[in-house]
Amino acid sequence: MRRLRLTATTAEGRGIRFHRSPTDFTEATYAQLDADARARAVELTRAGLAPGDVAILAFEPGLPFVRALLACLYAGVAAAPVPITAMRNADAVRQRLLAILQDAGAKAVFTETGALDGLGLAGETSIADAVVIPVDGPSSASPDDWTIPDIDESALAILQYTSGSTGLPKGVMVSHGNLYANQHAIGGVVGMTADSVAVGWLPHYHDMGLIGQILQPIFAGASLHMTSPSQFLRRPVLWLRLISEHKATHTVGPDFAFALCSRLVTDDQLAELDLSSLETVITGAEPVRIDTLDAFTARFAPAGFRGEAFVPAFGMAETTLLVTAHRDAVPPRAVVVSADALERDEIAPAVDGERSARLVPCGAPGLGMDIAIVDPATATELRDGRIGEIWVRGTSVTQGYWRRPEQTAEDFGATLAGTPDEMYLRTGDLGAMIDGELVITGRLKDLIIVRGRNIYPQDLEHSAAALLGTGCLSAAFERPGAAPEVGIVAEVEPSTTAEELDALTAALRARVGGEFTLPALGVALIRKGTLPRTTSGKVQRALTRRLLHEQRLQLVHLDGFEAVPA
Incomplete structure (x- = not known):
């Protein structure tokens, strides 16, 4: 928080610009963001929130999210970002929002006027006992009324929600000390300074988008230009044009983003780009493939891109x-x-x-x-x-999972043989x-990574369960290097007709693929009771994938796989 205030007083007109389209943008200087954050922190206090309480951040991509995030940090209130964009259907987004509200015990929801209308929450002044605070209008408080909250580095700064193994959200507890330590660690790698210019499009609620794309430039006092994931996915060249136009020195993205640019940017578009200003290009959030890096470097070398700018990274x-x-x-x-x-x-x-x-x-x-x-x-x-x-151990390791002491002890309390104190x-x-x-x-786990997003197979299976018959199970898994990247094997009743198999396949692809925004989904249907599982009844996903590849499952329907599943 003090570092953010320092940026506001020394940034000399620098700040953040959000590009809603190639011709439409909004912007704010760090001094303006600081004044707004102080005023809205006062609003939070007047709404009854105190250090240690939680506020949900429910926003489309843009500056209002940044305003709300900084307000929470200035108030000592933990910010819990929640996606409300159409990455899932409206009902799934609404259910996730309500589930996180309940899990976090949030006392406030920061949002924009009308942003929740599509979720059936239009005009609500409170949701699940949490007060709704819009941030798109001027604050009702004065920044001069703000006082520094009485917190230390162990105070909770962010609840970073990921999917839980049962489909329920799981909040990672990030302290102010964790934030400060990791920003220093990132800075030691990327070398960002007040003279740097960063460009990004990653989701604000994603850890790489939030910590690396937004907070690192603020921490360094660098200029930041952002656009939305939807803008990037519609026209990947827009990302590169922002880099070119603003002579960006830093950017970040998952492996698929670089592959997409190499594949879709035309020769005419390439001729207009100048990427020679790039010094640091972090790639992470999903497996880093050398073929992708080499292809991007070769494709954009005529635009001045240098392969040594790539910085492969690992984190979570x-x-x-x-x-x-x-x-x-x-x-x-x-x-x-x-x-x-x-x-x-x-x-x-x-x-x-x-x-x-x-x-x-x-x-x-x-x-x-x-x-x-x-x-x-x-x-x-x-x-x-x-x-x-x-x-992993160190100053950036977070405090564990919110209200999940057993899982926290299991995952965050591991000790090496012979060294029980570490x-x-x-x-x-x-x-x-x-x-x-x-x-x-x-x-080691069954985590599925698609386009930089971590997806748990249990969540896919939970989504599919609503379409399956009583007692029918499913197993979802990743297929690295194969097409499609994700497959699901589901049990069906022996009496299911051919027409019903076709309909179920389409329904699974629409529901599971649509809810989790999967580029493609292979579907295999097998006889009920034949899905591999342990003696305790747990689904064996790796074995299911192998038996499918070996054609040893009792298949009744196969759809969406380009070849024999790998």
């Missing part, structure tokens, strides 16, 4: 954001390893004629962070070159250390 909401990052004076290069060795949880150089895999190093731990590669079965630390679960966060990701840098090899 549970560590505020950044854990590791790779920065070098040359473009990122993949480590070519033996695919057979990978299957044995080892890293070994590939030899001629052998199956190989290419892994992109994601760098060394950031400032204040430490990593251990651990055998999850024995909790023993593994030597370099051995694959294990990635455990606690780590279990990330659920698999990787290894090579020459002091982290490489990611997969996921």
Whole structure:
């Protein structure tokens, strides 16, 4: 908070501009944002909120979100961003909002006038006992009435919600100390200063969008230009045009965004771009593929892009954001390893004629962070070159999951064998250390990553359950490197007709694919009672995927897979 105030007093006219379209934008200087945040923090106090309380941030992308976020930080109130854009259907968005309201025990909802109308909440002055505070008009309070809240670095700053394993939202508790530590860690990698210019389009509620795209420029006092995810997805070249027009030095995006630009930007559009100003391009939030980086570098080299600007990174909401990052004076290069060795949880150089895999190093731990590669079965630390679960500790590791003490203890309280006093966060990701840098090899858990969004298979299955018969189960899984990226296997009654199978397939694709904005969804239907599961009844997703590939499931219908499922 004090760093934000410092930016406001030293930024000299710099601030944030949000581009609603190529010809329409709104903007505010950091001094204006500071004054507005102080006034709206007073509003929060007058509405009965105190440090430690929670306020929901329900916004379309834009400056009002930033105003509300800063107001919460200035009031010592925890901000809980919630998406309300049409990434899901209106009912799903509404249910998620209400679920987070209930879980967080929020006392206020920051939003814009009319923003909730499409969710059936038009004109509401309170939702689930939380007062609704619009921020699109002038504040009713004076910034001069603001006083610094009595909080310390352990005070909760942000509740970063992710999907829970049962479809219920799960709030990651990010403290003010976590924010400060991670901003320092990010700054140590990206080198952003007051003279920098950042451009971004990531969702505001996403950890990379919130912590890396919005707060890092504020922390550094840099100029920031943003547009919305929908604008980017409709016309990816708009992102690059903003970089070109404003001579941006920094940007960030997931792997798919760079692949999309390489594929869709035309020669005529390329000829108009100048990307030579870019110094740092963070890529993360999903697996970093060397083919994507090389293709982007080759495609945009005529526009002045330099491959050494790429900074592959690894992080998550549970560590505020950044854990590791790779920065070098040359473009990122993949480590070519033996695919057979990978299957044995080892890293070994590939030899001629052998199956190989290419892994992109994601760098060394950031400032204040430490990593251990651990055998999850024995909790023993593994030597370099051995694959294990990635455990993390340090100043950016958050306080755990809101109102979930058992899961917090399990995930945030891991200890290495023989060192019970040193606690780590279990990330659920698999990787290894090579020459002091982290490489990611997969996921211990069943997390599905699509276009930079983390999706739990249980959530997809929960969505599908409404369409399935009583007692019919489903298993969802990721298919790395295959098309489609996500598949679902669902049980059906033996009496289901061909017409009903077609209808169910279409309904699953519309409901599950639409709710989670999946680019494509492969659907396989099998006889009821034949889905692989453990003796305790838990669905075995990895085994289901393998048996589907081997054509050993009792299939009655298969749709949407380009080839034999992998």
